Each structure stands twice: as C-alpha cells, then as structure tokens.
Amino acid sequence: MENTKYVLVTGGAGFIGSHTCVELIESGYMPVIIDNLSNSKIESLARLKKITGVDIPFYQEDVRNREALDMILDKYPCVAAIHFAGYKAVGESVAKPIEYYQNNLGCTLTLCEALTAHNVKRVVFSSSATVYREGDEVPLKEEYELGCTNPYGWTKYMSEQMFRDLCVADKEWSAVLLRYFNPIGAHKSGIIGEEPNGIPNNLMPYVAKVANGELKELRVFGNDYDTVDGTGVRDYIHVVDLAKAHVLAIGYACENTGAVAINVGTGRGYSVLEVVAAFEKATGQAVPYAIVDRRPGDLAEVVASPEKASALLGFKAQYGIDDMCEDAWRFEHNLNK
Ligand code: NAD
Ligand code: UFG
Numbered sequence: 189m190e191n192t193k194y195v196l197v198t199g200g201a202g203f204i205g206s207h208t209c210v211e212l213i214e215s216g217y218m219p220v221i222i223d224n225l226s227n228s229k230i231e232s233l234a235r236l237k238k239i240t241g242v243d244i245p246f247y248q249e250d251v252r253n254r255e256a257l258d259m260i261l262d263k264y265p266c267v268a269a270i271h272f273a274g275y276k277a278v279g280e281s282v283a284k285p286i287e288y289y290q291n292n293l294g295c296t297l298t299l300c301e302a303l304t305a306h307n308v309k310r311v312v313f314s315s316s317a318t319v320y321r322e323g324d325e326v327p328l329k330e331e332y333e334l335g336c337t338n339p340y341g342w343t344k345y346m347s348e349q350m351f352r353d354l355c356v357a358d359k360e361w362s363a364v365l366l367r368y369f370n371p372i373g374a375h376k377s378g379i380i381g382e383e384p385n386g387i388p389n390n391l392m393p394y395v396a397k398v399a400n401g402e403l404k405e406l407r408v409f410g411n412d413y414d415t416v417d418g419t420g421v422r423d424y425i426h427v428v429d430l431a432k433a434h435v436l437a438i439g440y441a442c443e444n445t446g447a448v449a450i451n452v453g454t455g456r457g458y459s460v461l462e463v464v465a466a467f468e469k470a471t472g473q474a475v476p477y478a479i480v481d482r483r484p485g486d487l488a489e490v491v492a493s494p495e496k497a498s499a500l501l502g503f504k505a506q507y508g509i510d511d512m513c514e515d516a517w518r519f520e521h522n523l524n525k
Contacts, residue, residue: 193217194264195438196308198251198299199272200244201228203382204314204371206236207431208270210380213240215435220245220264222256223273227385235379251295257302268310268438269303271296274343277389278318278485281340292343296350304354309361310441312434313351315344315449317369317423317490326457327493330367330449337485348449355447362445364437369423369453369492371430373512374519381519382427391463392424392512396520399473406475408460410482413489419460421489423453426507426515436501453492454505463509470513 195212199205200221206228209219221233225248233246245264249256251273274292275281281288296313303311320328321335336342351363372392374381387403388394397403411418433452440448458466464475497503507515 194220194266196260196264196266196269197221197272198269198295199223199274199314201225201230201232201246202272204368204427204430205270205272206232206380207375207427208272208434209236209244210239210375211428211431211435213242217267217435217438218242218244220247220260220266222247222249222251222260224248224250227275229383232380239375239377239379252291252298254298254302257298258305261302261306261308266306266308268312268441269299269308270312270434270438271299272314274314276340278338278340279389281343282338285339288339288343292340293346296347300350300354304358309358310438311351311362312364312366312437312441313347315348315365315367316341317367317451317453317492319345319348319367320490322487326489326491327455328451328491329493330451330496352447355445359445361447362441363447364441365447365449366433366437367449367451367492368430369425369451369490371427372424373426373428373507373515375428376515378515378518378522381516381523383523391422391460392516395464395467395475396516398475398477399467399471399517400520400524404476406464406477407480408477409480409486411479412482415459415488417459417461420486421457421459421491423455423457423491424463424509424512425453425505426512429505429507433497433501433503436503440501448500450497450500451492451494452497452503453494455492455494457489457491458509463513466509467513467517470510471517473517
C-alpha cells in the first residue's frame with residue numbers, strides 16, 4: 189500500500205529481530221523479513237502472527253543473495269532497514285573465523301550495496317558491547333577507543349566501520365549502530381523468546397533449563413573476579429526494551445544523517461549470583477549451581493553508560509531484572525508444555 193512504512197528486517201525470525209517486529213507493528217511500521225533460518229525456525233512467523241494478528245512478509249533467503257534483496261526492495265519501498273542477520277557465538281567464531289567473516293561481513297556488504305541501489309539510506313545495525321576493549325573503566329562510553337578479542341567482535345567492529353565510511357562518502361546516509369549489552373527475557377505473551385540450539389552458552393537460557401530440570405546445575409564461571417561477590421557482572425537488558433530502542437533508532441535515522449554509535453543497556457550491572465537469586469525469587473524455582481573455573485575470554489564487569497541513548501533516542505529501559513527472569517521463565521515453561 190502506498191502509505192505503508194515498510195522496514196526491511198534482516199534476521200527478523202531470530203530472538204531480537206522477532207521482538208523488534210512486534211514493536212515495529214505496534215508503532216505503525218510494517219516489517220519485511222529476510223532470514224535464511226540458519227539460527228531460527230519457521231514457527232517464528234506463526235508466533236508473530238499470533239501476537240500481532242499480522243501476516244508479516246517473509247522471505248527465506250540469505251542476505252548475501254543480492255538478487256533476493258533486489259527483488260524484495262523492488263516490491264516493498266522501505267523507509268529504512270534493521271540489520272540483525274549474522275552469526276553470534278563468540279566461542280564458535282574463534283573456531284570458525286572465516287565462516288564468521290564470510291557471513292557477517294558478507295551480509296553487511298551485500299545489504300549496503302542493495303540499499304544504496306534502491307535509495308534506502310537509513311539503517312539500524314546490531315552491534316555489541318564486545319567492541320569495547322578489555323580493561324576499560326565501566327560504565328563503558330561510546331567514545332572509548334575500540335578493540336576486540338575474538339572474530340565475532342571484529343565482524344561487529346568492521347561492520348560499524350563500513351557504515352561510518354558509507355556515511356562519510358554519501359551525506360544522505362544515516363546509520364545508527366546500536367551496541368547491545370546482554371539481552372535476556374521474552375515477550376510478555378510467552379509466545380516468542382530465546383531458543384538456542386543445543387546446550388545454551390548464555391547465562392539466562394542456561395538458568396531456565398536448570399530450573400525446568402533439563403540441565404542438572406548451573407556452572408558459575410569463576411568467583412574470584414574483582415566484583416561485588418566475585419562472579420561476573422553484566423548489564424542485562426529486557427529484549428522488549430531493546431526492541432523498542434530499535435523503533436526509536438528508526439525515528440532518529442529519519443531525522444538525522446551520519447553514523448552514530450549508541451549503547452543499549454540499563455546502566456546497572458548484576459553478578460551471576462545476583463541473577464540466580466533474582467530468578468529464584470521471580471519464579472519460585474530452585475537453581476542449583478557449582479562454582480567452576482573462569483571461562484576463557486570472560487571479563488569481570490561489562491556495564492553500559494546509558495546516557496547517550498537517553499539523550500539522542502529518549503530511550504530508558506522500563507523493565508528490571510525481575511521482569512526479565514519472570515518473562516524468560518514463562519517462555520521456557522510454554523516451550524515445554
Ligand atoms: P539470532 O541468531 O536469534 O538471530 C539472527 C538471525 O539471523 C537468525 O534468525 C538467523 O537465521 C539469521 N541469519 C544469520 N545469517 C543469515 C544470513 N546470511 N542470511 C539471512 N539470515 C541470516 O540472534 P539474536 O540474538 O537475535 O541477535 C541478532 C543480532 O544482534 C546479531 O547480529 C547478533 O550478533 C547481535 N547481538 C546479539 C546479542 C545477544 O546477546 N543476543 C548481543 C549483541 C549483539
Ligand atoms: N556464565 C556462567 N555460567 C554459564 C553462562 C554464563 O557463569 O553457564 C556467566 C559468564 O561467565 C558471565 C555471565 O554469566 O559472567 C554472562 O555470560 P553470557 O554468556 O550470558 O554473556 P556474555 O556477557 O559472555 O556475552 C554476551 C553475548 C555475546 C556478546 C557479549 C558482549 O552472548 O554475544 O555479551 O558483551 F559478545
């Protein structure tokens with residue numbers, strides 16, 4: 189339809205992408221998803237319809253397929269794109285660096301070419317707190333110098349740089365580089381959430397599987413860090429808050445040109461043991477754990493400075509750790525019904 193505000197969403201069937209599609213629809217946009225389902229399931233689409241009542245246009249294609257992108261952008265005149273598609277496992281990226289560079293950088297390059305060709309010059313990109321250097325003082329600020337410790341991080345660093353260079357070369361471009369901290373939780377409906385393949389690497393999905401008895405106990409990776417109780421501290425953010433930040437970022441990209449990096453976190457850190465306690469309190473489920481050695485590559489404390497997001501986007505996280513735990517549990521519980 190002529191006045192429909194289409195937004196191309198790469199990786200829209202995934203965890204953060206699917207939640208963002210819900211928020212886009214609530215704010216009057218129409219997402220158009222391209223996802224090759226390499227890390228998500230076709231069921232995402234039916235679930236999104238259940239929540240929103242909308243049949244979201246969906247293309248099961250690889251973002252590196254330029255012809256597919258051209259076909260979609262010809263059909264839907266998009267106001268902007270949100271680029272989620274990519275691989276995201278830090279450990280796997282160390283073992284398979286070329287696959288990570290190929291997929292993550294290939295997607296960014298092909299997308300930039302196709303968007304430029306179709307005169308769609310606004311993009312919101314999924315970057316990560318992993319672009320910050322080890323040992324910098326928290327809270328982490330956007331103007332800090334960057335540096336990565338794994339190939340996944342470098343793909344985010346390099347993609348950010350591509351968008352920055354594009355914005356220098358063409359003053360009509362606008363790129364909002366959102367650096368996510370630790371997204372957890374799920375939509376309040378319990379219909380969509382985080383569903384990693386196999387044994388989860390990340391804390392919250394692991395905790396949820398211990399609580400439902402699928403896994404025996406949580407292994408807490410080290411209790412000798414210089415933190416409140418010795419365990420690692422992270423800035424957890426509810427995925428619905430993060431999704432809303434994308435809608436605000438689209439609005440910002442429509443009003444401004446140039447590239448800007450913005451943290452999306454709460455500014456408040458929680459240790460692993462604080463998360464376990466919050467989960468037990470919010471859900472009434474016991475989470476047995478054992479302290480084991482540190483996980484290689486982990487940092488003591490990763491917390492965002494949330495000020496730039498507040499100043500530029502008017503963003504402030506609404507949900508606290510209790511909501512994050514309750515909602516993650518509701519989704520996990522529904523999955524196993
Ligand atoms: P996800 O794996 O659930 O979603 C990514 C989606 O992209 C998946 O549906 C996958 O099938 C799709 N995809 C991957 N390669 C593709 C390709 N070549 N063509 C088409 N589709 C492709 O991950 P998520 O947690 O929703 O993360 C979304 C983005 O946010 C990723 O870029 C990730 O690196 C970034 N990010 C995530 C976190 C986190 O903790 N979840 C933190 C920081 C940044
Ligand atoms: N942890 C455990 N046991 C587990 C899993 C995690 O103790 O079974 C601890 C970790 O040591 C860390 C905290 O819980 O202290 C959070 O770990 P996650 O694996 O959930 O998250 P990370 O902070 O390690 O990594 C996340 C994303 C990455 C991203 C990074 C950026 O998963 O993609 O944030 O900071 F690069």
